[in-house]
Amino acid sequence: MLIKKPADLKYSDITPKSIYVDRRKFLAGAAGVGAAMLGGRVVLDVISPRTTALAGTKLSGYSKSPLSTNEPRTPYNDVTQYNNFYEFGSDKDDPAVNAKNFRTSPWTVSVEGNVTKPQKFDMDAILKMAPLEERIYRLRCVEAWSIVVPWIGFPLSALLQKVEPTPKAKFVAFETFYDPKQMPKARGTGIEFPYREGLRLDEAMHPLTLVCVGMYGETLPPQDGAPVRLIVPWKYGFKSIKSIVKITLVEKQPRTTWNMAAPNEYGFYSNVNPKVDHPRWSQAKERRLGEFLKRPTLPFNGYADQVENLYSGMDLRKYF
Ligand SMILES: Nc1nc2c(c(=O)[nH]1)N[C@H]1C(S)=C(S)[C@@H](COP(=O)(O)O)O[C@H]1N2
Numbered sequence: 470m471l472i473k474k475p476a477d478l479k480y481s482d483i484t485p486k487s488i489y490v491d492r493r494k495f496l497a498g499a500a501g502v503g504a505a506m507l508g509g510r511v512v513l514d515v516i517s518p519r520t521t522a523l524a525g526t527k528l529s530g531y532s533k534s535p536l537s538t539n540e541p542r543t544p545y546n547d548v549t550q551y552n553n554f555y556e557f558g559s560d561k562d563d564p565a566v567n568a569k570n571f572r573t574s575p576w577t578v579s580v581e582g583n584v585t586k587p588q589k590f591d592m593d594a595i596l597k598m599a600p601l602e603e604r605i606y607r608l609r610c611v612e613a614w615s616i617v618v619p620w621i622g623f624p625l626s627a628l629l630q631k632v633e634p635t636p637k638a639k640f641v642a643f644e645t646f647y648d649p650k651q652m653p654k655a656r657g658t659g660i661e662f663p664y665r666e667g668l669r670l671d672e673a674m675h676p677l678t679l680v681c682v683g684m685y686g687e688t689l690p691p692q693d694g695a696p697v698r699l700i701v702p703w704k705y706g707f708k709s710i711k712s713i714v715k716i717t718l719v720e721k722q723p724r725t726t727w728n729m730a731a732p733n734e735y736g737f738y739s740n741v742n743p744k745v746d747h748p749r750w751s752q753a754k755e756r757r758l759g760e761f762l763k764r765p766t767l768p769f770n771g772y773a774d775q776v777e778n779l780y781s782g783m784d785l786r787k788y789f
C-alpha cells in the first residue's frame with residue numbers, strides 16, 4: 470500500500486469516502502493517515518492512487534471566512550438529497566441517485582475568450598490557486614426554498630486575475646460539462662444543454678462570488694456540482710452553476726439556460742428580490758430545508774449591504 474507524500478498528491482488520487490472509511494478501519498493505528506498541509510493550504514486526507522470518484526473526501530487547511538453567516542447550517546442530508554441538477558433529472562431526489570457514478574476525474578476547466586493568458590486548469594491547479602476558505606452562505610432557489618451551507622472555495626476574482634481579462638471583457642460566461650451517456654435523464658427535462666450561466670464582470674469579480682470545491686469539510690458530492698461549481702449567494706440558485714468545464718470572458722451579455730427556456734420567468738440578473746414575484750408564484754417567503762415554517766426572503770438574499778451598489782440606478786423590476 471502506497472501512501473504518497475503531500476507534495477506528490479494529485480486530486481485524481483483522492484479516494485472516495487466509502488473506500489477510505491473502510492480503509493481507515495482496516496488501517497487503524499497505521500501512521501501516515503490523516504490530514505496534510507501543503508504550503509499552508511489545502512489538502513486532502515490520506516490517500517492511495519486511484520482515478521475514480523472524488524466526492525466525500527476530506528479537505529483541510531482551509532480558513533474560516535469572516536464573510537460567513539452565523540445562521541444554523543442546513544443538515545447535510547437535506548442539502549445532498551434535495552437538489553436541482555437537471556443533467557441528472559428534474560425531480561429533487563433525482564440528482565442524488567443519478568449522479569452517483571458521475572466521473573469527475575480527470576477534470577479540466579478551460580478559461581478563455583478576451584484574456585491575455587487563456588489556460589486550462591486541472592483540479593490540482595484549481596485547488597492550489599488561492600487559499601481555501603470555508604464560507605457559510607445562504608443559497609436561495611428561485612423555487613422558494615433555501616439552504617445554509619458551509620461551502621469551501623476561493624473568490625472567483627483570484628481565478629480571473631490569473632488569465633488577465635482584456636479591456637474587451639465585460640461579462641463572464643460559464644458552461645457545465647455535458648455527456649448524454651452519463652446524463653441520460655437530461656433530455657426529458659426540456660432545457661438546453663450544456664447548462665450555461667453568466668455574470669457581469671463586476672459581479673464575477675465581487676469578493677462574495679465563490680469558486681466552490683467543497684462543502685461540510687469535504688469535496689463536493691456529485692449531486693451538488695462536483696468537482697467545481699460557482700456560488701453567487703445574492704442571486705437565485707440557478708446562477709450557481711455546477712460542474713464547470715468552461716469559463717469565457719466575453720464582450721456581450723451571454724445567453725443563459727433558464728433565460729433561454731423562459732425569458733419572461735428568469736432574467737439574466739436574477740438577484741434575489743422579495744418584491745418582484747415570479748409570474749407563477751410569490752418570492753416574498755421561502756422555506757429553509759429542514760424547517761417547517763416559512764421565513765421572509767431578504768433583498769439580495771441578505772447580502773444587500775455588500776452588493777446593492779453594483780446595481781445603483783438600475784430598475785430591478787426591468788432587470789429581474
Ligand atoms: N449545471 C447545472 N447547474 C445548476 C443547476 C442545474 O440544473 N444544472 N441547477 C441550479 C439550481 S436551479 C439551483 S437552486 C442550484 C442548486 O444547488 P444544490 O443542489 O447544491 O442545492 O444549482 C444550480 N446549478
Ligand SMILES: [Mo]
Pocket residue numbers: 553609610611612705706707
Ligand atoms: Mo433553483
